Amino acid sequence: MQETKRQKQIGQLIQEELSNVFQRMGFNVVEGGMISIAAVKMTPxxxxxxxxxxxxxxxxxxxxxxxxxxxxxxxxxxxxLRVGKQLRRMPELAFFLDDTLDYVFKMEELFKKIKEDDSHIKGDNQ
Structure with missing residues (x-):
């Protein structure tokens, strides 16, 4: 189902403000790594x-x-405290891991492997 304009607006607001909250709480840079909020999806x-x-x-x-x-x-x-004036009710938050980066890295590795295999096959035929 397609997200409504309002869902997108509220999701964007929560994403921006939650990023600021994470930064203030020290969650954005932890143990030499980084955490960012990839997306926020709102229920209807x-x-x-x-x-x-x-x-x-x-x-x-x-x-x-x-x-x-x-x-x-x-x-x-x-x-x-940051979004209370803009929303009637504070939404319940549910956190999930975004594995998009992992997926991208796996796909890149697969493409490299295919390219290598392809070049070996072409090399054998010559």
Missing amino acids: DLLEAKVYLSMFQIKSPNEMLERIKDRMGEIKKALG
């Missing part, structure tokens, strides 16, 4: 926000996700 009733986190060079992304979830109350409070 705007009461739930699915927050997709992109983790770059984080040793244990699932463990880091749990650490973030453990501080959910603190995160929601800080976010509520």
Whole structure:
């Protein structure tokens, strides 16, 4: 189902403000790696926000996700102070790992391998 304009607007607002909250809480640069908010998808009733986190060079992304979830109350409070005037109700937040970067890296590796295999096959035929 297509997202409405309002869902996109609220998702964008939450994404921007949550990025600021993460920066203030020190979650954006952790253990030599980086965490960014890749996307926020809102439900049609705007009461739930699915927050997709992109983790770059984080040793244990699932463990880091749990650490973030453990501080959910603190995160929601800080976010509520920032967006409270613009929303009737603060949406429930659900955090997920965004594996888009992993997917991109895997695809690049596959394309490299195909190209190498292709060049070996062409080399054998000559």
